Amino acid sequence: MKTVSVLFGGVSSEHDVSLISAKSVIANIPKEQYNVICLGITKDGQWLVYSGDVEKLPEDKWLEDKKLLTPALISTDRNVHGLLLFTDAGVETVRIDAAFPVLHGKNGEDGTVQGLFQLAGIPFVGCDMLSSALCMDKAVTNSLADIYGIPQAKWRSFKKFEYLKDSQALLEEAAGYLGFPIFVKPANTGSSVGVSKAKNRQELSAAVEMAFNYDSKVVLEEGIDGMEIECAVLGNEEPLVSVPCEVVPCNEFYDYEAKYITGTSGLYIPARLPEEKLEEIRSSARKVYMTLGCSGLARVDFFVRKSDGAVLLNEPNTIPGFTSISMYPKMFEASGIPYPELLDRLINLAIEKWSV
Secondary structure, three states: OEEEEEEEEOOOOOHHHHHHHHHHHHHHOOOOOEEEEEEEEOOOOOEEEEOOOHHHOHHHHHHOOHHHEEEEEEOOOOOOOEEEEEEOOEEEEEEOOEEEEOOOOOOOOOOHHHHHHHHHOOOEOOOOHHHHHHHHOHHHHHHHHHHOOOOEOOEEEEEHHHHHHOHHHHHHHHHHHHOOOEEEEEOOOOOOOOOEEEOOHHHHHHHHHHHOOOOOEEEEEEOOOEEEEEEEEEEOOOOEEOOOEEEEOOOOOOOHHHHHOOOOOEEEOOOOOOHHHHHHHHHHHHHHHHHOOOOEEEEEEEEEEOOOOOEEEEEEEOOOOOOOOOHHHHHHHHOOOOHHHHHHHHHHHHHHHHOO
């Protein structure tokens, strides 16, 4: 039986979402195949092995019983190949076969943890350090999409120090180039954290100010009148692409509340599009995945513009949500791969990639 450490929490604005995703992942990992070690990271950055009920992960209830918590760290000594547990009796080493980071956003999805695992020589689920970093930074992703001819919405990006120098000029140029509405995003968050839709000049200024609360760089994108489509990708050199899903947001756009709180957005698997358009989306998802060097898994999001049917990249997500209402597992379930089998495949893909 293999031992897998599932990481959750983290110093991130998406800490709470990570807890919900991890609860679902841990509950669905085949217990007859894997021994699971729960490794949580608190909001202030403490690493703890948790031996209690996974139902208590949401809202950080897992931290309430100190007897079930053991301080721990990933060992960068490749001979240890796992964890250092700091017990009353001293330092204990625990070998793990693979790590499964269920860490959304900064310090988990941006290449930081991935770099740690690569340094330690521990196989881990998902994209490597470079690909994670490329996909996390929306300005870098958009730049690479332009270079490789991947269609997307018009966009602009600037940093906070540039904005403080001449905010009026930057906003006027962006508004003139993009037109309204404009979506404003922190460059390095996920789960739609800090994202807002600006319909006029006043709202644009407020949206940019809010986005700077989450990152020192923002991305502004042209609003697209079209369908929101998601596609799940699984694999290393020869990835599988799922049936595409259509999302009809319950809110004005598919924001944090619509994704994780209300659960009332309309979902259609497969998306309500002709077969040739679905295949075009799947082909585009595979191209994005390969172009950005992804491996293991990613969810690639698109718009299908109503005016001309153009398939436009929205963004890739290298650690997509794994909650009970998340699209990644739902899309593969609709494609013939049940949740437990999907997790088993992800773990084996990690071991296959990093054990060479």
